[in-house]
Amino acid sequence: MANGVFSRNIGRRTVIKGAVAAGVVQFASPFIHTARAADIVKIGLNDPLTGTYAELGKNEQIGCELAVEQINAKGGILGRKVELLVEDSTSADTGTAVQKGRKLIERDNVDFLLGNVNSAMAIALGQVSNELKRLHIVTGGHTDSVTGSDCHWNVFRVCNTTRMETNSVAKTLFTKYGKRWYFITPDYAFGHTLQQGFEASLKAFGGTEVGADLSPLGATDYSSYLIKAQAANPDVIIFLHAGQDMINALKQAVQFGLDKRFHIAGAQQELEVLNALSPNARIGTWVFEWYWKQPNVPHVAEFVAEIKKRTGGKVPTARHWFGYASTWTCALIANQEKSLDAVKLAKALEGFKLPPEVALMPNEPFYRAGDHQLMPSLYVGHAVESGSEPEDLFHVDEVVKGTDVALPVSETGCHMVAPS
Amino acid sequence: MTRLPKHSTSMVVWLLLLTLPFWMSAIGGYTALGSRVVVLALAAMSLNFLLGFTGVLSFGHAAYFGLGVYGVGLTLKYLLPNTLVGIAVGVLAGTIAAAVVGALIVRLRGVYFAMVTIAFGQVFYFIAYRWNTVTGGDDGLSGWRRVPIELGVTRLDILGNDKAFYYLVLFCFAGAVTAMAGLLASPFGRTLLAIRENERRARFLGIPVDQHIWLSWVTSCMFVSLAGALYALLNNFADPHDLRWDQSGDFVIMAVLGGMRAFWGPLIGAAIFVVLQDYVSSQTENWMSFIGLFFILVVLFFPRGVLGILRRKSAS
Numbered sequence: 001m002a003n004g005v006f007s008r009n010i011g012r013r014t015v016i017k018g019a020v021a022a023g024v025v026q027f028a029s030p031f032i033h034t035a036r037a038a039d040i041v042k043i044g045l046n047d048p049l050t051g052t053y054a055e056l057g058k059n060e061q062i063g064c065e066l067a068v069e070q071i072n073a074k075g076g077i078l079g080r081k082v083e084l085l086v087e088d089s090t091s092a093d094t095g096t097a098v099q100k101g102r103k104l105i106e107r108d109n110v111d112f113l114l115g116n117v118n119s120a121m122a123i124a125l126g127q128v129s130n131e132l133k134r135l136h137i138v139t140g141g142h143t144d145s146v147t148g149s150d151c152h153w154n155v156f157r158v159c160n161t162t163r164m165e166t167n168s169v170a171k172t173l174f175t176k177y178g179k180r181w182y183f184i185t186p187d188y189a190f191g192h193t194l195q196q197g198f199e200a201s202l203k204a205f206g207g208t209e210v211g212a213d214l215s216p217l218g219a220t221d222y223s224s225y226l227i228k229a230q231a232a233n234p235d236v237i238i239f240l241h242a243g244q245d246m247i248n249a250l251k252q253a254v255q256f257g258l259d260k261r262f263h264i265a266g267a268q269q270e271l272e273v274l275n276a277l278s279p280n281a282r283i284g285t286w287v288f289e290w291y292w293k294q295p296n297v298p299h300v301a302e303f304v305a306e307i308k309k310r311t312g313g314k315v316p317t318a319r320h321w322f323g324y325a326s327t328w329t330c331a332l333i334a335n336q337e338k339s340l341d342a343v344k345l346a347k348a349l350e351g352f353k354l355p356p357e358v359a360l361m362p363n364e365p366f367y368r369a370g371d372h373q374l375m376p377s378l379y380v381g382h383a384v385e386s387g388s389e390p391e392d393l394f395h396v397d398e399v400v401k402g403t404d405v406a407l408p409v410s411e412t413g414c415h416m417v418a419p420s
Numbered sequence: 421m422t423r424l425p426k427h428s429t430s431m432v433v434w435l436l437l438l439t440l441p442f443w444m445s446a447i448g449g450y451t452a453l454g455s456r457v458v459v460l461a462l463a464a465m466s467l468n469f470l471l472g473f474t475g476v477l478s479f480g481h482a483a484y485f486g487l488g489v490y491g492v493g494l495t496l497k498y499l500l501p502n503t504l505v506g507i508a509v510g511v512l513a514g515t516i517a518a519a520v521v522g523a524l525i526v527r528l529r530g531v532y533f534a535m536v537t538i539a540f541g542q543v544f545y546f547i548a549y550r551w552n553t554v555t556g557g558d559d560g561l562s563g564w565r566r567v568p569i570e571l572g573v574t575r576l577d578i579l580g581n582d583k584a585f586y587y588l589v590l591f592c593f594a595g596a597v598t599a600m601a602g603l604l605a606s607p608f609g610r611t612l613l614a615i616r617e618n619e620r621r622a623r624f625l626g627i628p629v630d631q632h633i634w635l636s637w638v639t640s641c642m643f644v645s646l647a648g649a650l651y652a653l654l655n656n657f658a659d660p661h662d663l664r665w666d667q668s669g670d671f672v673i674m675a676v677l678g679g680m681r682a683f684w685g686p687l688i689g690a691a692i693f694v695v696l697q698d699y700v701s702s703q704t705e706n707w708m709s710f711i712g713l714f715f716i717l718v719v720l721f722f723p724r725g726v727l728g729i730l731r732r733k734s735a736s
Contacts, residue, residue: 187550188558
């Protein structure tokens with residue numbers, strides 16, 4: 001039997017080749033261009049699902065998915081079913097993000113583009129969507145230029161500019177905690193623009209900058225900066241980091257006991273970060289872009305409950321809300337205008353107010369006409385060791401109106417060119 | 421041993437590349453994906469000029485790729501809106517930097533050479549990453565886009581027509597690849613092969629080895645910066661990541677995946693890399709594991725890459 005027909009003709013290699021071929025076929029299915037029904041409206045989300053920003057990107061995705069489900073339950077867009085297409089932009093490779101943006105628009109023919117968490121990718125995708133004339137809502141890239149010097153007629157943004165974040169907290173810091181500030185800034189564009197924002201406020205109030213240090217992105221040891229900051233004896237030490245850097249910096253600041261002698265503060269803070277910190281390191285004054293505990297604001301409790309169902313009991317963060325609000329914006333404006341034409345929708349979105357069930361915050365957020373920046377509320381407050389519930393880690397001291405802290409349109413550097 | 425007629429591989433490759441925009445969408449692709457394959461293939465083939473045909477491993481080619489990227493971006497943004505001038509500046513910037521760096525490192529060999537290329541690569545990366553006022557830093561360089569090319573009689577609309585842009589990319593690719601093939605067939609190219617096979621013997625034969633490696637390095641970097649220039653035009657964006665060491669790593673992966681000893685190997689490698697990334701990443705966020713797994717399988721079982729497998733099959 002060993003020399004039978006079977007073993008002679010089908011050798012080991014052939015079997016392996018067959019197995020490989022069978023494996024390849026699994027991936028061949030997307031090659032076959034599926035004819036999609038014309039009765040579907042497609043929303044494309046281009047966000048990082050791998051790398052540094054993966055958690056933020058995935059949280060936005062969950063918000064989008066919830067919105068799509070609700071939109072479909074309420075009759076979809078123009079009576080058509082809505083489908084969410086998600087592409088991983090990676091966290092660092094803008095070339096890939098651009099490629100995925102083109103894929104969503106050119107191949108999958110999405111009607112709306114959402115994304116990105118990464119500022120560079122948000123700008124680059126804005127150029128793609130502008131070139132291909134699709135309505136594009138930037139979910140989570142904060143750099144000023146998205147609605148400033150790089151603004152486009154088709155690009156809107158739900159998250160705040162870095163300048164809005166610094167302006168909202170600067171006044172409180174100055175009046176309550178002192179005029180002498182020390183900056184510890186991550187050495188890349190995001191950190192630099194935050195610091196410039198604070199410096200502008202400090203100058204306007206007449207305070208002094210007693211020192212500033214640049215720490216490399218991804219640094220794990222902050223002791224040298226903390227020692228220098230301590231020696232300068234400021235009133236407030238400002239940390240402008242994000243993600244893991246913020247976690248490391250705050251942990252070490254507490255180990256050095258800096259929180260006992262100086263006031264710790266910063267601009268943007270996220271629930272993702274506070275969750276990852278040990279209780280005694282949950283310190284400082286910060287800005288939240290959205291907070292899940294707003295007892296007096298309608299519909300927030302329902303939203304929290306819905307998100308909890310999808311995250312295994314975790315409360316929504318600002319990222320969930322960004323995804324949710326931007327997806328709903330697409331549906332609301334298309335249904336209001338009864339059209340999917342990007343030019344028409346972009347025009348209608350200027351000044352468009354989010355209804356309470358989507359806004360989930362006080363003061364009726366709206367998209368400002370001149371630069372397409374959403375004017376939401378910002379939550380200035382302080383981190384707390386533990387709150388009434390396990391994930392209640394932030395105490396909102398003051399809700400600031402976006403219109404009060406945003407630069408006037410004339411100073412954003414945005415020159416919108418209307419479509420021809 | 422039955423051999424296919426000479427040049428048959430090349431003819432198939434050219435035929436596929438020339439007709440690509442017409443069948444790409446039928447199999448679920450899009451023209452920009454084709455442009456990306458060709459651009460990255462050019463980068464990987466340039467790297468392979470050094471790696472596969474001179475036997476020198478560089479882990480810093482992204483630096484010169486990135487100089488091409490920023491050369492175009494900065495020219496179009498600050499100097500003048502002319503795509504061809506932009507490409508020329510990008511290539512020039514990459515080539516000059518490579519000539520200077522090459523002169524400093526050409527005496528090193530093996531892993532030391534690779535390490536130093538990474539180090540120099542990171543120097544350029546951090547310049548782009550930190551010089552916010554000029555390069556835009558981490559936010560990248562935006563606010564410019566490719567400009568249609570005026571050819572006197574006609575106008576090549578590479579901005580609005582992505583097929584036109586694809587053919588511009590293919591035209592540059594063809595020029596660069598023909599030049600590389602010509603160089604490899606020349607006595608200079610043969611000398612490089614001799615150095616790859618046995619450097620000591622080449623030295624005893626009186627060949628100025630260091631000068632040859634330097635020339636090979638500069639040539640390779642010149643073509644990789646051309647690829648970078650085209651990549652910038654493809655994205656209409658310059659990103660510091662384009663200069664980073666992991667981008668260099670991607671080029672090495674493409675070259676090894678496709679086959680270092682074969683002229684067209686890196687093209688196959690780039691095609692597999694880009695297409696796999698594009699499709700698998702839409703199916704699962706763990707797409708990198710698949711590329712990694714595929715790479716490991718190729719390195720372990722087919723060290724000459726995908727083209728190496730095909731070669732062996734046709735030879736047996």
